[in-house]
Amino acid sequence: MDRRQQKTRIAIYEALTKLLKKKKFEELTVQDIIDEANIGRSTFYSHFETKDQLLEEMCREMFEHVFSHDLTPESGHDFSGGHKGIADRLTHVLYHIKEHKENISAILGGESEQTFVRYFREFLEDAFDDVLTHMNSGVPDDFRRQFIIGSFVETVKWWIGTGLELVPEEVVMNYIAMLGRI
């Protein structure tokens, strides 16, 4: 990839990240972004078709960076009771979030949240597919999936809302405490 392309792409991402700290995504104009990024109008449009596609791609790339590594169920873990293994992996996810606090909490907060949350759910469904299936608890399968994931997303939103005060372990403990059992 041409260096110039990399440069502008980074400039756009950084501009958006910076602007998201002041304004909601929907309130931003393309003009705002290209001014902040200090690039030409047509350049922006040669990289992204629309403003929404920009957010979309930024979220996607962030998820790739943040969660690309080692989130498949690690071998040799305790899945017998289901408890310990899941807790560990959830904790792991939260640590990744904490590391990328800046980018993520910039996106969250507006309604751009939607896009982020969509990717987050997708990721969780994949990453925890194994523990979500094969697990009879007397409720419909799809409901259990949606409930467990939805309430975890809710937990993370709460955590971020508090400014990530608690350590991930505590957060997961709270989550599991509310869920009762997984």
Place this chain on the structure above:
Amino acid sequence: MDRRQQKTRIAIYEALTKLLKKKKFEELTVQDIIDEANIGRSTFYSHFETKDQLLEEMCREMFEHVFSHDLTPESGHDFSGGHKGIADRLTHVLYHIKEHKENISAILGGESEQTFVRYFREFLEDAFDDVLTHMNSGVPDDFRRQFIIGSFVETVKWWIGTGLELVPEEVVMNYIAMLGRI
């Protein structure tokens, strides 16, 4: 209120409800709405400042209609264990939703969901304030609130997603089954 005002207001609401079945809210234009409602452009703007305000008010009015009655904790109920009273009241809420299935599922589904969900949460926080406070379960108060309400909203979204197949009692049973205990 002048009859003419009532008429146009209803026409607008009905137009929006009808259009929401085909398109997402964000994809609708004011022109679409006033065409469907068969009113003049300036008339629309004499009723609502923006399209968003229309959605806002429609949600508000719907909530007033749907949940205005008898959702305060009824006297003489069993709140000792906490279980039965809450389950009954949640069931009650779901019945109200089912009655207004048409309007609500029209709003849900797009991103207009946001607005609806906001009102729904607000309502739940008020209606269940008593059971949400004074309830020590070893997790932070605000977390417990957000978790219980958030996961109930999630449950309702799932329910609506299935086309309201289950009866409210079953839905609440599932919800409580997942929560373990309240």
Place this chain on the structure above:
DNA sequence: CATCTTATCGAACACGATGTTCGATATTTT
């Protein structure tokens, strides 16, 4: 280094949606 390639620039443009204005008309209230 010379040349080819490609990205950026930026002004200009067409387009679509928004929200306002105002005089004419129709309906309701009193």
Place this chain on the structure above:
DNA sequence: AAAATATCGAACATCGTGTTCGATAAGATG
């Protein structure tokens, strides 16, 4: 019947979007 007010609708200004294109600059290639 008269006064008040809501609707109509065309016209308008404004703003954001996304496109186009020739000129310029920067990078890739040999």
